[in-house]
Structure formats: structure tokens, C-alpha cells
Amino acid sequence: MTALDAHPHPTAALWAAPQASGPLDALVEVPGSKSLSNRYLVLAALADGPSRLRAVLSSRDTRLMGQALETLGVGVETGTDWLVSPAPLRGHVTIDCGLAGTVMRFLPAVAALADGPVQFTGDPEALVRPMGPVIQALRALGVRVDEDGEPGHLPITVHGRGAVRGGHVDVDASGSSQFVSGLLLAGARFDQGLTVRHTGRTLPSLPHIEMTVDVLRAAGVEVDDSRPDIWHVAPGRVAGRDVRVEPDLSNAGAFLVAALAVGGTVRVPGWPSATTQPGGLLPGILERMGATTRLDGDVLSVTGTGAVRGADLDLKPAGELAPTIAALAVFGDSPTRLRGIAHLRGHETDRLAALANEITRLGGQAEQTADGLVITPRPLTGGVWRTYADHRMATAGALVGLRVPGVQVEDVATTGKTLPDFVGMWQRMLGPADAGTRAS
Numbered sequence: 373m374t375a376l377d378a379h380p381h382p383t384a385a386l387w388a389a390p391q392a393s394g395p396l397d398a399l400v401e402v403p404g405s406k407s408l409s410n411r412y413l414v415l416a417a418l419a420d421g422p423s424r425l426r427a428v429l430s431s432r433d434t435r436l437m438g439q440a441l442e443t444l445g446v447g448v449e450t451g452t453d454w455l456v457s458p459a460p461l462r463g464h465v466t467i468d469c470g471l472a473g474t475v476m477r478f479l480p481a482v483a484a485l486a487d488g489p490v491q492f493t494g495d496p497e498a499l500v501r502p503m504g505p506v507i508q509a510l511r512a513l514g515v516r517v518d519e520d521g522e523p524g525h526l527p528i529t530v531h532g533r534g535a536v537r538g539g540h541v542d543v544d545a546s547g548s549s550q551f552v553s554g555l556l557l558a559g560a561r562f563d564q565g566l567t568v569r570h571t572g573r574t575l576p577s578l579p580h581i582e583m584t585v586d587v588l589r590a591a592g593v594e595v596d597d598s599r600p601d602i603w604h605v606a607p608g609r610v611a612g613r614d615v616r617v618e619p620d621l622s623n624a625g626a627f628l629v630a631a632l633a634v635g636g637t638v639r640v641p642g643w644p645s646a647t648t649q650p651g652g653l654l655p656g657i658l659e660r661m662g663a664t665t666r667l668d669g670d671v672l673s674v675t676g677t678g679a680v681r682g683a684d685l686d687l688k689p690a691g692e693l694a695p696t697i698a699a700l701a702v703f704g705d706s707p708t709r710l711r712g713i714a715h716l717r718g719h720e721t722d723r724l725a726a727l728a729n730e731i732t733r734l735g736g737q738a739e740q741t742a743d744g745l746v747i748t749p750r751p752l753t754g755g756v757w758r759t760y761a762d763h764r765m766a767t768a769g770a771l772v773g774l775r776v777p778g779v780q781v782e783d784v785a786t787t788g789k790t791l792p793d794f795v796g797m798w799q800r801m802l803g804p805a806d807a808g809t810r811a812s
């Protein structure tokens with residue numbers, strides 16, 4: 373793998389978001405989950421034998437994770453399957469996190485096991501994402517961490533010493549569930565294991581912590597999550613695995629929502645019957661907003677009429693769905709309130725501000741609240757939809773463009789963070805009838 377593989381290809385180019393010419397009828401195959409891919413990669417690197425990871429997402433975030441692990445000395449062979457060969461973790465290296473929360477929050481605890489300093493850096497937008505709780509937790513565990521820039525943010529240097537004692541640590545994870553997940557993933561390799569207690573007032577994205585617990589257990593690690601806000605990982609071996617990654621249900625969201633926005637049916641194969649992905653909540657959310665959904669075997673179908681119902685939704689467990697749901701809400705028959713997502717201000721961009729800005733600029737009405745957004749449907753007009761280096765802002769713009777003529781999405785290439793073929797998939801979903809409307 374070369375550094376270029378994970379490098380973004382940003383462009384100020386505008387993409388003319390295609391309008392749908394009629395009801396949809398599409399089968400959309402969605403690549404692997406970012407969150408599962410990057411968890412499996414981390415655990416494979418910490419395992420006591422090689423792993424074969426099938427259907428890994430190949431996108432900027434997963435390539436950055438693969439490269440980071442390679443930089444630490446782990447063997448990572450990408451291809452149809454990704455093969456990971458653990459090795460002693462080496463320090464005196466620098467890791468580029470790009471804009472990937474999973475890389476910047478999952479790897480510092482791993483780096484503490486390396487044999488020297490590991491510097492973490494990232495995109496300019498990454499340097500404002502919160503890192504304080506990761507830094508404080510590692511320090512509380514006896515690991516030296518230097519803040520090389522603004523306190524509480526990248527760049528940081530973790531001084532690995534080959535081993536971490538472990539024990540108990542308190543973390544305020546109200547800003548991101550990834551603070552907890554990152555500690556738990558490495559915890560089995562600490563001498564005493566690790567107990568993490570969340571001390572904040574609210575905890576977003578609990579399904580993502582459950583995902584962490586799930587993948588740890590599947591790798592043979594003993595985890596006790598029987599008490600609220602406390603997780604204990606016993607010290608022990610992490611098993612190498614042969615595992616298949618589920619499709620990314622959050623990425624599927626934009627396509628499923630399209631059926632509701634313009635009418636028709638979108639089907640996604642490979643939908644798991646049970647999952648820890650927050651995208652598993654999509655069928656219920658979309659039904660509340662007017663869809664009918666059904667699961668035939670592993671094919672999820674979402675059917676809409678083009679009529680969208682406004683809804684009051686607590687998205688705390690599934691904040692990464694918010695941009696997609698906000699884009700749908702602009703077409704509602706009544707206002708939509710999205711709650712429980714104050715932490716979105718620390719995502720790829722301040723998503724509450726970004727969504728409110730862009731909806732408002734196209735003539736819509738969207739107000740930020742303390743912990744979310746209220747979107748009041750109004751007729752929209754075309755214009756530039758800015759994306760702020762945020763892949764989900766780009767897909768939200770594409771959704772708005774399905775019904776609003778003249779929407780131009782800035783830097784659609786930012787979708788490469790988790791879905792490099794987004795534009796091709798979107799055009800295939802719309803079918804050949806819409807191909808002519810799509811000059812860029």
C-alpha cells in the first residue's frame with residue numbers, strides 16, 4: 373500500500389446533482405461497514421495470529437487504518453480479502469489519521485504498546501476534532517502523551533513503552549463514543565486488562581460501543597458490560613480471525629432515503645438480521661417518516677410515495693444518520709426535530725451548523741438547537757451545496773438534488789472517505805433515464 377492510496381483527491385469542482393425523473397426501482401449493493409472494517413483491522417493487528425478479513429470496505433478511512441497499522445509494523449495485504457499479520461509494534465513513526473475518527477481515537481491506545489514514540493497527525497479539519505478524553509485517559513493509565521498543537525487536539529505524540537499496566541480509567545465520552553471504543557479495543561493487551569467508566573452526562577452512539585464489545589468477544593476477549601456506563605475487558609489473547617464484514621448500513625441510508633424522497637423502491641441486499649450498526653435503526657426511522665419497509669431474506673426494501681412525514685427523532689444512538697435524515701426532512705409535510713446529537717459539532721465538520729447553513733442557503737428553514745436541528749419544510753431553489761470536507765454532507769446534497777433542480781454539490785469526491793463509488797452508485801440507482809440530466 374502506498375501513501376497515495378489513502379490520499380484524498382479533493383477538488384473544488386461542482387457536481388450537478390441529478391434529479392430523479394420518476395419513481396425509483398433499484399437494487400443497490402453497498403460495500404462493507406467502515407466501523408466494522410476498522411475494528412476488525414485493529415483487533416487483527418493485536419491478535420496472536422494472522423487474520424483474513426472479507427468484504428472489507430476499501431475507502432479512505434479503511435486505507436488510512438491499514439497504512440497506520442503497516443507503519444506500526446503490522447503486515448497488511450489488501451485485495452479481495454485483507455490479510456493481516458500481527459508483529460511487534462514499532463515506534464519512532466508518524467501516523468496520518470486523515471479525517472478518520474476511528475483512526476485518531478482507536479490507535480493512540482494501540483500506540484502505547486509500541487516500542488517508541490508515535491506521532492498522530494491529520495487533515496486540517498481533523499485538528500479541531502476533540503481528542504482530550506483520549507489524551508487524559510492514556511495519561512491516567514501512565515502513558516506519556518505530548519500535545520504537539522492545540523491542547524486536546526491532534527497532533528499528539530504517544531510515547532509507547534512496549535506495555536501498559538492497565539487498570540481503571542474514567543472517561544467523559546459525551547463528545548464521542550469512540551473515546552470508549554478506542555480504549556476497549558486495546559484493553560485486552562494491557563497487563564491488567566482495563567475497566568472504563570463513562571462519567572459524562574450523556575453517551576452518544578451506544579450501538580457503536582456495543583459493536584466494539586461484540587467484535588472483542590468474537591475474538592475471544594472476555595468483556596463485562598453488565599453495568600451501565602462501565603465496561604471491563606479482561607487481559608488475554610486476541611484471536612486471529614477469518615471474518616466477513618457486513619455492508620455499511622449508514623452508507624445504505626442515503627440510497628434507501630432516496631426511495632422515500634422521490635417515491636418508488638430501493639432494495640439493499642446483505643441486510644443483516646441482527647446488527648450492532650446504528651444503520652439497523654433505519655427501517656424504523658423511515659417508517660415513521662412515511663416509508664414501508666420489508667425484509668425478504670437478506671434484502672431490505674424501502675418503498676415511498678414521495679410524501680414525507682415530519683418526525684421528532686432522538687438520534688443519540690445513531691448520530692451518523694443525521695445528515696441523511698435532515699436532507700429527507702426538507703421534503704416533509706411538517707417540521708422535523710432531530711435531538712440528542714450535540715456531539716455532531718465534533719464530527720467531520722460541525723454538522724449542525726453545516727446542515728443549517730446549506731438548507732437555509734437554498735431557501736429552506738433549519739434552526740440549530742442546543743442538541744440538534746429543527747427543519748421546517750419550505751420550497752427550495754437550486755444553488756451550490758457546500759460540503760465542508762464531510763462525506764455525509766455530500767450525500768445529503770445529492771439527496772436534496774433529487775427533487776430540487778440545479779443543486780450543485782461541492783467536492784463530491786469527499787464521499788471517498790467511506791464510499792469511493794458514490795457517484796457511480798447514485799447514477800446507477802437513478803437508471804439510464806436520468807443519465808442525460810447529469811453534466812458536471
Ligand SMILES: O=C(O)C1=C[C@@H](OP(=O)(O)O)[C@@H](O)[C@H](O)C1
Pocket residue numbers: 406407408473474547548549550553576577580691692715
Ligand atoms: O465507532 C465508530 O465506528 C463510530 C462511532 C460514532 O462516532 P460518535 O460517537 O463520535 O458519533 C459514529 O458517528 C462514527 O461514524 C463511527
Ligand SMILES: C=C(OP(=O)(O)O)C(=O)O
Pocket residue numbers: 471472473474692719720764790
Ligand atoms: C462521524 C463519522 O466519521 P468518523 O468515523 O470520522 O467519526 C461519520 O462517518 O459519520
